[in-house]
Amino acid sequence: MKNKYLPSLVTGFGAAVLISIPFIKHVGCCVIIPIATVYALILDVKLNKAKLPIKGSEAFLFGLLTGLWAAFFSALFETIITFVTHTNEFVQGLPGIENILRNQVPVSFKPFIEQAILIYRSMAKDIKTTGFSYIYTFSILATNIFVDIIFGIIGGFIGMNYLNKRNKPQQ
Numbered sequence: 001m002k003n004k005y006l007p008s009l010v011t012g013f014g015a016a017v018l019i020s021i022p023f024i025k026h027v028g029c030c031v032i033i034p035i036a037t038v039y040a041l042i043l044d045v046k047l048n049k050a051k052l053p054i055k056g057s058e059a060f061l062f063g064l065l066t067g068l069w070a071a072f073f074s075a076l077f078e079t080i081i082t083f084v085t086h087t088n089e090f091v092q093g094l095p096g097i098e099n100i101l102r103n104q105v106p107v108s109f110k111p112f113i114e115q116a117i118l119i120y121r122s123m124a125k126d127i128k129t130t131g132f133s134y135i136y137t138f139s140i141l142a143t144n145i146f147v148d149i150i151f152g153i154i155g156g157f158i159g160m161n162y163l164n165k166r167n168k169p170q171q
Contacts, residue, residue, distance in 0.1 A: 003047075003048070004044070004048065005065060006047070007039075007040040007041070007043035007044045007047065007048075007062070008037075008040045008062055008065035008066040008069060009065075009069050010040075010043070011036040011037070011039050011040040011043065011066055011069075012036060012040075012065070012066045012067070012068070012069025012070040012072075012073060013069060013070075013073050014036060015028070015032045015033055015035075015036035015066070015070040015074075016069070016070045016071075016072075016073030016074040016076075016077060017073075017077070018032050019032060019033075019070065019074045019077075020074060020077040020078070020081070028074070029147045029148060029151050030151055032070075033066070033067060033070055033148050033151040033152050033155060034151050034152070034154050034155025034158055035155065036066050036070060036152075036155065037062055037063045037066040037067070037151075037152045037153075037154075037155030037156045037158075037159055038155050038156075038158055038159035038162060039159075040062050040065075040066050040159075041054060041058075041059065041062050041156065041159035041160065041163060042159070042163065044062065045163060052163060052164065052167040053160075053163075053164040053167060054159075054160045054163055054164055055160075056157070056160065058160070059153075059156035059157050059159060059160035060153055060156055060157075061156075062152075062156045062159070063149070063152035063153035063154065063155055063156025063157070064149055064152060064153060064156075065152075066152045066155070066156070067145070067148035067149035067150070067151065067152025067153065068145065068148070068149060068152075070144075070148045070152065071141065071144035071145040071147075071148040071149070072141070072144075072145075074144055074148070075137065075140045075141040075144050078140055079132070079137050079140070082127055082131060082132070082136075083131040083132050084131065085131070086127060086128055086129075086130075086131045087127065087128065088127065090123070090124065090127070090136065091124045091127050091128060094120060094121070094124050097120060098117055098120070101113045101116065101117060102117075119135065122135070123135050123136045
């Protein structure tokens with residue numbers, strides 16, 4: 001069976017599971033996602049007998065796909081955990097966020113800040129009452145997609161360099 005996209009699905013899912021762990025969550029995007037992409041390339045070479053050297057376009061594709069899968073699954077896990085517990089880091093940190101926005105943002109942005117605070121409070125209220133907020137879920141998914149794809153692509157190029165150097169004959 002030759003499936004080009006299975007390694008990125010498997011490693012993206014694994015990365016999302018690791019990112020859901022509370023203390024690991026904060027380094028997930030910049031450490032776990034690139035490692036998952038490198039491992040996806042290694043799995044592709046081993047499972048599908050992929051040709052070496054790996055091309056840049058292939059490394060880019062694996063980084064993109066691994067980042068997308070990790071973003072999707074991590075947003076899904078975050079949403080499920082929030083739904084079950086009716087709280088999350090956002091709800092707990094909202095007073096601090098409001099304090100920073102009110103005190104450290106220039107006065108000229110005051111109308112925008114007040115509107116943002118109203119939206120944040122609405123999201124927190126939805127999470128506390130129903131365990132789900134459409135705006136929060138969308139913002140988490142959008143942020144995860146953006147960040148995870150960037151770090152996935154970086155990991156893809158790191159993996160490409162690693163595998164291509166490992167494959168060169170010794171001189």
